[in-house]
Amino acid sequence: MSEFKKPRCVYLGGNGITRRLGIGGDSPVSIQTMWKSPIVGADVQSLAREVDQLGRLGCDIVRFAVPDAESATVLSALSSLTVMPLVADIHFDHTLALACIAGGVAKIRINPGNIGSKERVREVAEAAGDRGVPIRIGVNSGSLPRDLQERAAGLIASGESPEKARVASLVEAATREAAALDELGFSDCIVSMKASSVRETVLCNEAFARRFDIPLHIGVTEAGPLIGGVVKSAIALSRLLTEGIGSTVRVSLSDTPESEVIAAREILSESGARSGGVRIVSCPRCGRNGFDVHGFVARWQRELMSLDKDITVAVMGCVVNGPGEGKHADIGITGAGDSVIIFRHGEIVRRENVAAGVRAVDDAFREELDKL
């Protein structure tokens, strides 16, 4: 038997517009990202299209910062234009949470400890409970309550390892916040404890999952730029996911929401937490290439990963490995001297001259892809 508790299921969305989604229980691990810009003044219709595009890429939940009343108004309007469950990320001002809950957002992220009096927490919990809106408690190592920072410093001074002291403080902070909601009879909560270190992220989530069945939103915070952030996230999340910890994931990158979603997809897929979708197998390219693999992947990655298909696509630079990979792929494209060959299940179905240009190659590939 696992030493970790199976998370209970918390539902969000399902109000007639927004898709209903389970987090925890037997629900698939969901993918989320966060919008990277202020939304005040944005064209809401075009925002909705971009959010829907993230959904086609595999994203299940999108979170928005709500620092002021105007943002709450825009997010509420956006909630009525997309099936994507949207999350309002709120600090300090509980009236923003109340406005977003009334406006139809699917979930709020707020920490009871930073919105002031117990009465304000009660107001938010009651409004969320009435509307079936879950609350995510998000604890970060960089913003722990002062007393827990002091306690960690005291533990370190008395010889405890800094890592253990910080992990204990993160878990205690999350436990306190969850208890504040529990005292009010509110149980639809999700917890996240994030550190920028892989080990601390893993250790605090393991410690929490040993004690509580609250679903966990997992991720490494401030993970860094694309490559470093993906590596750190992959190490932390794959460990937790293979232990059965983590009901929803975010890969935090100093990069686009699309990159976060694609990275999360790959991590879930390779951890066995999610199956299906489009898998791209592409070679790194070398001096033998007769076809610009990098350019092709850059042009096609988003479109391919947005397809509602369960297929493998092979993109290879030359005939050394191209036809071999093509045999295992539903569709493959490879350079072959001055030609580009397109395979379907290992059979050559098309040959284009490289000199015909990128457009002709892309058109030929699209025609063959559409036949799948």
Ligand code: SF4
């Ligand atoms: S498939 Fe060809 S071009 Fe690509 S890395 Fe292998 S040898 Fe190089």
